Amino acid sequence: MEKMKHILNGFIALTLIFMFAQCTENKANDTANATPAATGGSVNMKIAYVEIDSLLTKYRFCNDLNEMMIKKEENIRTTLNEKAKDLDNEMREFNRKLQNNGFASRERAEQENLRISQKQRDLQQLQEKLTNELQAENQKNNLQLRDSINSFLKIYNKTKGYSLIISNSGLDNLLYADPAYNITQEIVDGLNARYNPAGNTKK
Numbered sequence: 001m002e003k004m005k006h007i008l009n010g011f012i013a014l015t016l017i018f019m020f021a022q023c024t025e026n027k028a029n030d031t032a033n034a035t036p037a038a039t040g041g042s043v044n045m046k047i048a049y050v051e052i053d054s055l056l057t058k059y060r061f062c063n064d065l066n067e068m069m070i071k072k073e074e075n076i077r078t079t080l081n082e083k084a085k086d087l088d089n090e091m092r093e094f095n096r097k098l099q100n101n102g103f104a105s106r107e108r109a110e111q112e113n114l115r116i117s118q119k120q121r122d123l124q125q126l127q128e129k130l131t132n133e134l135q136a137e138n139q140k141n142n143l144q145l146r147d148s149i150n151s152f153l154k155i156y157n158k159t160k161g162y163s164l165i166i167s168n169s170g171l172d173n174l175l176y177a178d179p180a181y182n183i184t185q186e187i188v189d190g191l192n193a194r195y196n197p198a199g200n201t202k203k
């Protein structure tokens with residue numbers, strides 16, 4: 001079950017990879033405010049950045065998705081542990097009977113051994129199936145999360161007119177940035193205002 005233990009840990013990491021492609025557009029403003037570098041002039045760019053770690057911590061949609069996946073993983077873990085415990089008891093009983101000549105014949109012992117071996121294979125297949133399903137749901141959630149943020153940024157930037165919105169996680173992308181360019185809280189507030197837990201996020 002080691003593979004499954006890392007699924008939720010990878011949830012945030014996968015989200016970080018998907019999340020912020022750069023924001024957008026307001027090309028009319030860009031054209032009006034920028035002088036092409038080729039002419040020797042300077043380019044005026046309006047830039048901001050978002051702290052991804054903080055956004056994911058405060059965005060209620062992300063928190064709800066994460067809580068949902070934790071519960072699903074716990075349910076899967078419980079199911080597998082229960083089946084593994086039952087199988088372990090059957091294996092102990094088989095060994096006890098084998099050591100005490102409890103089987104009516106060698107053929108009967110072999111049949112029971114085959115049955116338990118098949119049950120063990122079935123459990124391994126169930127673990128793989130449930131793990132794959134959980135991973136697939138994580139990927140689906142990552143896409144939903146990315147789409148909800150990108151969708152909001154497009155609307156947000158229609159009035160803000162940023163040339164570039166940069167994502168930052170720790171010191172991964174930005175070694176230094178003036179806090180005046182940090183729009184994380186604005187984005188969090190806007191996302192949470194649009195979020196409706198009953199119907200997910202508005203598009």
